[in-house]
Amino acid sequence: MLSFRDLTYRIAGRVLLDHVSATIPAGHKVGLVGRNGTGKSTLFRIICGELQTETGGVELPNDCKIAKLPQEPPGGSQTPIQYVLAADTEREALLAEAEELENSTSMEDAERIATVHMRLAEIDAHSAPARAAVILAGLGFDEEMQNRPLDSFSGGWRMRVALAGCLFSNPDLLLLDEPTNHLDLEASLWLEGYLKSWPRTFLLISHDRHFLNSAVEHILHIDNTKLVLYRGNYDDFETERRLRMEQQTALAQRQAEQRKHLQDFVDRFRAKASKARQAQSRLKMLAKMQPIAAAVEDPTVIFRLPDPEELPPPLIVLDNLTAGYVPDKPVLRHVDLRIDMEDRIAMLGANGNGKSTLAKILAGTLKPQAGQIRRSGKLRIGYFAQDQDEVLDESRTPVDHLADLMPNATVEQLRTRLGGFGLTREKAQTAAGKLSGGERARLLFAMVTHHAPHLLILDEPTNHLDMDTRDALVQAVNEFKGAVILVSHDRHMAEACADRFWLVADGTVKDFDGDLDDYARYLADKRRAAATVKLKGGGNSETSAADRKAERKQAAAARQALAPLRIAVQSAEKALARLNAEKMQLDATLADPDTYTTMTPAKLAELQKQHGEIVRKIEAAEETWLEAQAKLEEAQSEAA
Structure with missing residues (x-):
């Protein structure tokens, strides 16, 4: 279906892809992964013919239909449903042709109209609006939003429309570059399920581990200017890659030991006539040995969030x-x-x-x-x-x-x-x-x-x-x-x-x-x-309005019933906060070395006694707060 043959591409003198080869059979669901800057988006552009390679190239079937998620959002007065329907260019062209030939009386045009309608039936054109609406709904567009102009939406929502267009067009090869960046969790979950049942080939660039684990069956990894195809999801890929790295490192170590052994022999016996031929033989062996590079892990990314001092609850x-x-x-x-x-x-x-x-x-x-x-x-x-x-x-x-x-x-x-x-x-x-x-x-x-x-x-x-x-x-x-x-x-x-x-x-x-x-x-x-x-056609609007009014009254009554419980929780919180503040002051005093040189033993004993009493009071206050909070949560659960 999709093959890379001895493909080399460089940008500004830097090699991104160096004589890479890989084959992705039809129907494969593939995650394209690699660190930022390794060439993932570049590879998509090469597949689409937007960039020319230095050597080799991409092989695709002649009639292969490709859809790639654009980097810029669509706009204009067109509505989302109109944009998505227009993404199926064959359907749009057939409908336009049918409309143009509708009033023709020639026999030739009549035959062509029949052919057009037959093809429209084959591609299930009559159900297209419903299919487009389902995709848009899955990505978060209700009926009202589907019929608003694109220019009335933010860039993130318009990117969702672009994604919907790609999915609706039913391409043979779907290329998705970070499709979840503009989605919420709800739309991401929907897309994950939709791609699971996708019947054709797709390549997905994503840094979302769970999404890759759920949606793809193979991983294509760009690493050190090379392409390697792994079977399985992202977790499977990490496990296999780790094993390969360990094996490569072990091979490199064994080869280094073998080279050292050969070199030691050459160094010892090169000057001796009786061993000269053997030394030369080992030199040839050394020259023929292809060096195995030890696997080098990417440097670890560092994040160290500074820790704050403790504050008493609640924040x-x-x-x-x-x-x-x-x-x-x-x-x-x-x-x-x-x-x-x-x-x-x-x-x-x-x-x-x-x-x-x-x-x-x-x-x-x-x-x-x-x-x-x-x-x-x-x-x-x-x-x-x-x-x-x-x-x-x-x-x-x-x-x-x-x-x-x-x-x-x-x-x-x-x-x-x-x-x-x-x-x-x-x-x-x-x-x-x-x-x-x-x-x-x-x-x-x-x-x-x-x-x-x-x-x-x-x-x-x-x-x-x-x-x-x-x-x-x-x-x-x-x-x-x-x-x-x-x-x-x-x-x-x-x-x-x-x-x-x-x-x-x-x-x-x-x-x-x-x-x-x-x-x-x-x-x-x-x-x-x-x-x-x-x-079922929805409900009666007057009944719905009455129901909403009743719900509001019920909610108000529930809030009123919960008020005493909330007050009890707030009182317990205030008491606990006050006691914690007192304990912090005592802790600071008792932690100060000057306390033990300037204070009399009697006063020091009194402070330590106060500290013990505060600790007991805090424990009791915590029990009071927990009990009040439990009652409030129970009441809220019953009211829900």
Whole structure:
């Protein structure tokens, strides 16, 4: 189906692909992986004929239809459904021809019309609008959105439309370059399932480990200018590659020992006439031995998030909070949440439901419209926003950027901080515009965490990061001593880092009881229910309005019933916070060496007694808080 034959390509004198050969049979689902800058997107352009190779080339069937996800989003007055339907160019051409010949009376045209309609039937043209609508719905477009002009959408949503067009066109070879970068977790899960049943060949560039594990059956790895095809998903590839590297290293060691043995013989006996012929023979053996290079692992990507000091719980409490951007049009309502130092929480919910809005509320960059938000007085927050990359000045170095945030730090201190994120002295003095995507991400994390935050809010932090950088980030987040709130379409990161999930949906936020497999089932059930309602023709609008009014009254009554329980929880939290603050003061006093030289034994004994009493009071206060919290959660569960 797809073959690379002795293919060489170089850019600006640097060899990206060096005499590579590989064959991908028809129907194979292949993940194309490799570090950023190794030539993955370049290989896609070579396949499409956009770039010319130095040697060799690509072999494809003559009638092979290729669809490649574009890098730029579509626009204009065309609607998403119109754009997707137009992606099937054969159908569009046949429909246009049929319309043009419709009023013709010639026998020749009549025969042609019959042929056109026969072909339209063969490609199932009549069902095309329904098929296009299903794909758009899977990628997050409801009926109203499908019929809005493309120019009314953001770039991310328009990239979803481009992806829908590629899928709808049913190509023989589908090329997808980071298709999940503009998707939320819900759309990523849908795409994962859609590609599992894809009947033809596709190549997928992705740094999403879970997506690669689920969607592909082979891995094509670009490494050190070479191509190697592995059978299995990404985890299988890592296991086999590790084994190959170990075997190559062992072979290289054995060869080195053999070469040393031959060379020692030559050095000892070259001058002796009786051994001269044997020495010459061994010299020829040495000359013929092809050197085996020991496998060299890529350098480890470094992420070291600075740890904050401990703060007593809670860090943040939201009480009946309402948030949005336009008065009287809230995005979120009746939000009751609490965050503590040990929390690792991932947000679930489709784009547009309010995940970024909640992140901004927690970060303090957006004020609530109603309700209360209480923060610990010493709380420091690090907020990595989706558009974080825009804060970088392309002409300034990482040292310059960090110096703006740490004006009292020396250049050496700034370099040390950047070194904790894998930015060496050379990279620390390189203009941001010349850094790779992973290096820019590490600079941004160094900036976001420069003040050792207690709470780290990460809104899509893995976009454009390669696999190694993502793995390093996951490890750093797991080792971080503060709280973490995560918004990410990267399922592997969410599963590896989060202990709890918040579901942001239907205008509010609530705990999701389950893991991401449960969430995938929840979404599937929701889609089936929506399809059933649509099949039945929907409900009566007046009845629906009455139901919504009744639901609002019921919710108000439930909130009123929960009020005393919330007050009890808040009182317990305040008491616990006060006791923890007293304990911290006593701890500091007892840890001070001067205390034991300036204080009388009686006073010291009194302090130690107070410390013991505070510890007992904290234990009792914790029990009171846990009991109050359990009652509140039980009541909330019954009211849900």
